Amino acid sequence: MSSNKLKEFNTVVKDSSSVNVLFGYCYPSTYRAGMTGLALHIFYAILNSREDTSCERYFRYDTPSPALSVDSQRPLKHNHIIGFSLTYEEDIVNLVQMLDSGDVPVLSEKRTEDDPLVIVGGPVITANPEPFVDFVDAFVIGEGDAIIHDIVDAVASGSSRKEVLAQFAELNGVYVPTIPRLNIDRNIILDLDSLEYPISQIVPDVPEDSRLEPVFGKSFLLEVTRGCGHSCRFCLIGHVCQPRRTRSLDRLKYLVNMGIENTPVGKVSMIGSSLGDLDGLESLVCWTVDQGLGVSVPSLRADSVSEPLLECLVKSGQRTLTIAPETGSQDLRKSIGKGLQNSDIENAVEVAARSGYNALKLYFIIGLPGETDDDIKASVDMIINLAKASSLKVTANINPFIPKAQTRWEREPQPPIEELRRKLKLIERGVKGRVKVTIESLDPRNARIQAALSIGDRSLGRVIRNAATYGGYGGWRRAEKETGIPFFSLANDAERLQNELPWSFLRK
Numbered sequence: 001m002s003s004n005k006l007k008e009f010n011t012v013v014k015d016s017s018s019v020n021v022l023f024g025y026c027y028p029s030t031y032r033a034g035m036t037g038l039a040l041h042i043f044y045a046i047l048n049s050r051e052d053t054s055c056e057r058y059f060r061y062d063t064p065s066p067a068l069s070v071d072s073q074r075p076l077k078h079n080h081i082i083g084f085s086l087t088y089e090e091d092i093v094n095l096v097q098m099l100d101s102g103d104v105p106v107l108s109e110k111r112t113e114d115d116p117l118v119i120v121g122g123p124v125i126t127a128n129p130e131p132f133v134d135f136v137d138a139f140v141i142g143e144g145d146a147i148i149h150d151i152v153d154a155v156a157s158g159s160s161r162k163e164v165l166a167q168f169a170e171l172n173g174v175y176v177p178t179i180p181r182l183n184i185d186r187n188i189i190l191d192l193d194s195l196e197y198p199i200s201q202i203v204p205d206v207p208e209d210s211r212l213e214p215v216f217g218k219s220f221l222l223e224v225t226r227g228c229g230h231s232c233r234f235c236l237i238g239h240v241c242q243p244r245r246t247r248s249l250d251r252l253k254y255l256v257n258m259g260i261e262n263t264p265v266g267k268v269s270m271i272g273s274s275l276g277d278l279d280g281l282e283s284l285v286c287w288t289v290d291q292g293l294g295v296s297v298p299s300l301r302a303d304s305v306s307e308p309l310l311e312c313l314v315k316s317g318q319r320t321l322t323i324a325p326e327t328g329s330q331d332l333r334k335s336i337g338k339g340l341q342n343s344d345i346e347n348a349v350e351v352a353a354r355s356g357y358n359a360l361k362l363y364f365i366i367g368l369p370g371e372t373d374d375d376i377k378a379s380v381d382m383i384i385n386l387a388k389a390s391s392l393k394v395t396a397n398i399n400p401f402i403p404k405a406q407t408r409w410e411r412e413p414q415p416p417i418e419e420l421r422r423k424l425k426l427i428e429r430g431v432k433g434r435v436k437v438t439i440e441s442l443d444p445r446n447a448r449i450q451a452a453l454s455i456g457d458r459s460l461g462r463v464i465r466n467a468a469t470y471g472g473y474g475g476w477r478r479a480e481k482e483t484g485i486p487f488f489s490l491a492n493d494a495e496r497l498q499n500e501l502p503w504s505f506l507r508k
């Protein structure tokens with residue numbers, strides 16, 4: 001793809017000589033994934049709303065160069081601040097490669113007054129920034145919407161890197177690894193209604209199903225809630241984004257009206273965890289459909305699915321119900337903190353079929369603490385029975401358990417790769433020959449990498465650096481060998497997880 005072929009609506013390009021602060025917002029993966037995330041739209045809008053700042057975007061893949069902005073080809077190195085959102089642990093390799101390709105020293109200790117400051121945020125960082133300290137000047141712990149103004153102010157007024165970093169370290173929820181602090185609090189914004197919200201969102205002018213089209217299609221992203229009212233023992237969002245907050249119905253309707261007026265799309269993608277818990281969801285969805293708009297909602301908790309809600313979603317064009325039983329075993333589901341009954345799941349699927357849905361997506365986890373082969377069999381039975389009992393095509397997505405920092409299962413070891421593979425095979429064999437059933441899965445090897453980066457400490461910097469040099473899965477293996485750090489068995493080391501945890505200085 002060449003840059004002049006990518007047309008986008010609602011971009012903002014300022015004369016860089018007329019502003020004080022140049023901000024490079026980087027997404028360390030594909031253009032499609034970055035444009036699907038709300039964080040990009042939020043920070044682009046907030047930063048460009050400041051007269052003194054110009055924010056432009058960079059992506060690791062699918063643009064002419066990760067070192068040139070898609071907005072105006074501004075070189076990465078010309079920015080005063082480079083900000084990354086790290087959503088998936090493995091993307092740290094892409095982050096390092098982006099810095100390298102932009103001629104920004106990869107190690108923070110090597111950066112000079114001529115180099116940008118590198119700041120990183122996102123849920124992965126909020127849980128445990130320690131494995132990434134070698135590459136980052138400052139981390140944002142928690143939500144960055146409000147603190148980003150203080151960060152930019154510090155850069156605009158600071159006369160040296162040292163002075164700016166000292167100012168950063170004074171800010172709530174900003175962690176500067178070179179300036180030790182006893183404890184760091186998490187930034188949480190309690191009143192969502194009071195927040196600035198991106199009304200004019202960037203939309204790529206690409207054909208439907210283009211690989212550059214955002215995952216939910218061309219739509220206005222509407223953040224309905226933050227956090228989750230549940231806290232399933234394994235779930236990062238259920239722990240680091242507490243408490244659950246919602247926007248008011250009036251504010252949401254206002255945002256839809258303004259968003260559709262200013263963003264050239266005919267669809268609203270609602271964002272939030274466990275959205276079905278929201279009292280007004282049915283009313284909001286049906287009202288949006290009545291405005292003649294398409295609607296997409298993410299995974300719903302099975303116990304929150306109602307017939308009127310699903311009927312409105314069908315009218316809006318949604319045909320796939322996504323729910324996450326996590327396991328077919330009711331007892332194991334109870335022990336992971338997800339209080340769903342099997343009957344809730346069966347009922348949700350029955351209602352979906354009656355309402356006109358034609359597909360069902362189910363999320364399962366294998367390798368959960370305390371799991372037996374009978375629990376795996378219960379998942380197989382659930383997949384088969386739901387496919388049999390309804391007309392829906394079923395896709396079961398199987399993910400290995402990944403212990404995450406700051407969750408109640410942060411100290412639980414992840415089973416060895418061979419064990420995860422064996423359990424995956426049990427499921428694949430169990431559903432073999434069922435024409436309406438498809439199995440998708442995360443490779444246990446990638447789950448191993450994610451787990452190590454989730455619960456690791458700062459010694460992993462060397463592994464990450466080598467893995468970024470070589471690239472791919474083989475790069476991680478080679479990095480393990482060269483550094484002598486037992487990276488792939490880290491999350492399986494039950495003894496190590498009994499010691500003081502690397503993220504213990506972050507206040508919950």
Ligand code: SF4
Binds near residue numbers: 229232273301
């Ligand atoms: S798994 Fe879902 S319901 Fe449970 S805490 Fe996470 S987001 Fe909430």
